[in-house]
Amino acid sequence: MKNIFIICLCLLTCLHADAFAISRGIDLEKPPVTGIGDGKYYALIIANADYQDKEGVWQPLNTTISGAHALSNMLQENYHFSDVTVLENSSRREVLLTLSELNRKVKIGDNVLVYYAGHGFLDNHTGLGYWIPVDAIGNDHTTYIRNSTIRDELGVIAKRARHTLLISDSCFSGSLLRTDTRGPEIAVADQAYYEKMAQKKSVQIITAGGIEFVDDDFGDSGLSPFTHFLLNELKHNNAVRLSASELAYQVKKAVSSNVSQTPQAGILQGAGDELGEFIFVNLSFAIKMPKENDDDTQVKETEIITQELNQDIRRRLPLPVF
Amino acid sequence: MKNLFFLIFLSLLIVPQAVFAADYSLAVRFTNSKWSGEESKQNFDASTTVVDLSGKIHHQRFYGGLNISGGKYNFPDNGPNHPNNVTYDHDKPLTKNSVDLIAGYEFWSHGSVFIGTKSIEIIWPNNDKITWAGVGAGLHAFHPLSSKWISYGSFSLMPMFVDANDKAAGRGAYVGLELGVNYLLGKRFYLHGGLRAENLSYQIENESNNYGFGGLTFGAGVSF
Numbered sequence: 001m002k003n004i005f006i007i008c009l010c011l012l013t014c015l016h017a018d019a020f021a022i023s024r025g026i027d028l029e030k031p032p033v034t035g036i037g038d039g040k041y042y043a044l045i046i047a048n049a050d051y052q053d054k055e056g057v058w059q060p061l062n063t064t065i066s067g068a069h070a071l072s073n074m075l076q077e078n079y080h081f082s083d084v085t086v087l088e089n090s091s092r093r094e095v096l097l098t099l100s101e102l103n104r105k106v107k108i109g110d111n112v113l114v115y116y117a118g119h120g121f122l123d124n125h126t127g128l129g130y131w132i133p134v135d136a137i138g139n140d141h142t143t144y145i146r147n148s149t150i151r152d153e154l155g156v157i158a159k160r161a162r163h164t165l166l167i168s169d170s171c172f173s174g175s176l177l178r179t180d181t182r183g184p185e186i187a188v189a190d191q192a193y194y195e196k197m198a199q200k201k202s203v204q205i206i207t208a209g210g211i212e213f214v215d216d217d218f219g220d221s222g223l224s225p226f227t228h229f230l231l232n233e234l235k236h237n238n239a240v241r242l243s244a245s246e247l248a249y250q251v252k253k254a255v256s257s258n259v260s261q262t263p264q265a266g267i268l269q270g271a272g273d274e275l276g277e278f279i280f281v282n283l284s285f286a287i288k289m290p291k292e293n294d295d296d297t298q299v300k301e302t303e304i305i306t307q308e309l310n311q312d313i314r315r316r317l318p319l320p321v322f
Numbered sequence: 323m324k325n326l327f328f329l330i331f332l333s334l335l336i337v338p339q340a341v342f343a344a345d346y347s348l349a350v351r352f353t354n355s356k357w358s359g360e361e362s363k364q365n366f367d368a369s370t371t372v373v374d375l376s377g378k379i380h381h382q383r384f385y386g387g388l389n390i391s392g393g394k395y396n397f398p399d400n401g402p403n404h405p406n407n408v409t410y411d412h413d414k415p416l417t418k419n420s421v422d423l424i425a426g427y428e429f430w431s432h433g434s435v436f437i438g439t440k441s442i443e444i445i446w447p448n449n450d451k452i453t454w455a456g457v458g459a460g461l462h463a464f465h466p467l468s469s470k471w472i473s474y475g476s477f478s479l480m481p482m483f484v485d486a487n488d489k490a491a492g493r494g495a496y497v498g499l500e501l502g503v504n505y506l507l508g509k510r511f512y513l514h515g516g517l518r519a520e521n522l523s524y525q526i527e528n529e530s531n532n533y534g535f536g537g538l539t540f541g542a543g544v545s546f
Contacts, residue, residue: 077468077471082508082509315345316543318351319349320460320476321478321500322478322480322496
């Protein structure tokens, strides 16, 4: 029996050595099937609720934390996001440090989503917009995070990432945008469209509103209206691919029909956007069987994703044991 | 039986270059295993934590791997009698080791058939031992519950030869069943947990014995 153990250990060592040999040599990554959904999917979710402002300018928010966790679960469970960081009640320093850390992690070709839920502020005199961290002090703007800082950080991320998407659920978040809404012709969003968009670099922004106040509660949903409908669209998306522009279009329609705020979408100027699209890959859809009335393209896409998913599952199932 | 192991090891080692394009994974698991035994004159049980290490190669529809496990069972009262009919000495731990070699083929998108060998040995403190070894087959299947959570199960059967202190002593049968869920963590890692049950029945010196092993199992793995 000892001999068998020794041989087994030798074999295990051989396997391990082979594995390392591969990782130390040329990394032969499998060629992408379609180019869509390639690269790692990162998400940084920032949610501020417990504001500590002793001057009372910034009051606590009710729904940001629950929205952040719901989004985190949604992205991991249904949408191929393998690295999700949730930052709760963060100070200015923590936000900037985490963005810097994300900068270092992201590699060429990755996909990065940054979500912010918390107070926002627009200085009417200067026209400058800000995110408000939990350690913000009254009207002291130096304790806020300026939009230009957020744009700079996203710009650095976008230098390596193929697709970068900022979603901001805060008052005056529209001040982050410098251009008007850009969206695809929804009717022609077919496989070829997604392939083309996936190849082009994108740096996009979706905001909860324009230059306006936005609501913190939506009925008894426990979420803000914007995050409620954002999650709703992601949850009920019945396509394998969903572009950021399509998502923005649907969320804008739903939010503006229900509350008096109008979400906006656009690009981050000067960050190298090539009119590409951040593509959400709906893995949960892939595990359902195609329906008879789905068109051929949809069925084909589902099959491709199903194969990719099954391959990933099979290689990471425990070895059956006798 | 050892020759058979050598042959399978050799065949694995000389698998062509295709192996180098395969996926590899290493895993560890811990099973809170309860050993319930029925011998002709007594029943007994004891629990322990069994540690299990495995390596797996996956290439296209083929997979293969090696699984090594071991644990020490300390029976508080009765325990399995020695192969030479000496009564179990109260409160001294028995060692149970097991080695599996498996090769499988995915005939279906969510299911596969596997064959392999299994060797189990039980060693008493005075170095008496019983060894079971055999070649068998099984079915393995999974069902995705979401893109991260996957349920899985496997069932295996195996006729076994029984040696007592390295001498042929009888025959037996092995049945294994496992049901669990797997969680895909990031791009490379996975966690899994579930229930595992094994039954080992055999005859030795005209006496029928039946051992059941089972309990909750948890593990983690990484693929390369």
